[in-house]
Amino acid sequence: MSNTHVFRVDNLVSGYENKTIIHGIDLEIPRNKISVIIGANGCGKSTLLKTMAKLIKPTEGDVTLNGKAINKYPPKQLARILGLLPQSPVVPEGITVADLVGRGRFPHQSLFSGWSKKDYEAVEEAMEFMNIKEFADLDIDELSGGQRQRVWIAMALAQQTDILFLDEPTTFLDITYQVEILDLLTNLNRKFGTTIVMVLHDINLSARYADHIFAVKSGKLVAEGKPTDVLTADLVKTVFDLNCVVIPDPISDTPLIIPKGRYHVKDESATL
């Protein structure tokens, strides 16, 4: 399965009230691929994703889906193509897992239609996909952080969009859960061809799981491409201001960034 949506950002300038954070970015999201936006804290990677997801209005430039500005779409129609899992969603207390996942069906329901068979199926599929069916009747409060995040992603899956944006979906999770979430997202991408764009902090997991990397520094796109092509020691130095050695990841053969600090360097002449 694959989708043909063309999602583009042209000459984008964006930010908050008096502070411009994105200073002119052009990019096109690779279709049916997993893209990861990387960059240092405060570089504007989240702002970029938020602007692409219509959470922030661009000051200049365009964000377009299939040639049409995203804010020109009726919101529900856009929400049937483009899904979003933001960084800190609110959990209404006392909500059950199934109820929360079911709320992802909102854009597919009209004012008076109520729940259709398709809605039930989508919710069920999403829960099955994220392995949370056994929790369906539980309060979200009763779940662990990793399980909760699976519930949120299931909600986004129930939305059944061809494009999915996720803002730091693995933050605050143990490494085990980080890998689990990224595996599940890869499943999603492979099975349905869902175009996934996410902001991630962990550069090595990004290198492993991304088909395409967007590297952002000070509100500008400094590099993009396949991790193997773009993730070099020079780029890491530019983007994160960090000295490092890049070796092949023994598991995935993708670039593995080994940071160099001031201490614990076994042979200084070899590294500096």
Added chain:
Amino acid sequence: MIRLKNSSSNSKKKQLDIHAPKHFSLILVIGLILLLVTVFASLVLGARVVSFQELMDGLFYQNQDSYGANVVQKRISRTVFSLCCGVALGIAGVLMQSVTRNPLADPSILGVNTGASLFVIIGITFFHINTAGQYIWLALIGAAITAVFVFGIGSMGRGGATPIKLVLAGAATSAALSSLVTAIMIPSTYAMDQFRFWQVGSVGSGSWDSIAIFIPFLVTGVIIALVSAPALNALALGDDVATGLGVRPGMLRFFAICAGVVLCGVTTALAGPIGFIGLLATHAMRLVIGPDLRFLIPMSALAGAIILTFSDVVGRLIGSPGELEVGIITAFIGAPILILLAKRSKVRSL
């Protein structure tokens, strides 16, 4: 709320079905029974307890000379009126809480009650207005202007009308308007006398005329509330998630607040400010049926109607041979029950 249902043994797959919250039908039946009991009590009890024969006479408009039948008929309009007020306040409460994502939000939090009061007191003092039909428009205008004002202030700055900014703007505005109310009222003994009756909420004045004024507003508010329930469910997950689901948070807030303002503005105009109903009905219902607004909105309406009517009956019994205004009773019944609920189980926040 959707729950997993074990389907019959011949189908292997578990089937998802849309479900009302746990025990929903039971709770609904209990609610309806309570409603019937309350309505019955409201017709029968009071300074004069009527007999069954008198009740029947009154209900079916027979034996018009009987004093008891007349009492019952008077109580019918009063009961219908208090049910309307209860529904309006219950729904206004649930809407305000959803919009601000603040479990303690009540129409009074956004300053709407105070705005309505201010305009009514201005009308009384400077224009010597004293009929319900005139109060209602003043109260509505006051409530609407206040809501727009609070909304405007709350929307300034980064991130638009966030719940916390709305609540702060509402509290500040409310405080400012209260002092204006006092400042206008104190020099005028006439206004003070008029205002005193109105200031404590009472459904005793509920006549068919006021019900006729009430109904169009009530229906409009209820329809907006019910129609926006699914979108409000999305909004409950945060503005960002809601936007991702195709909701326009600003627009939704605007409509929901409008409905809340109309419902509580009209109630305030006709019955005076009655506190606690919105808070109490919604909280009680959220504890038993959970946060799904498609169920919570109608159930809060039902709970509001029951609580308000029940409070009115209690006021008539305690105050006999006169009566104690329902606004006083709701505060007295409301406060301890809320504390009890809060102590027994964690009050669900949004």
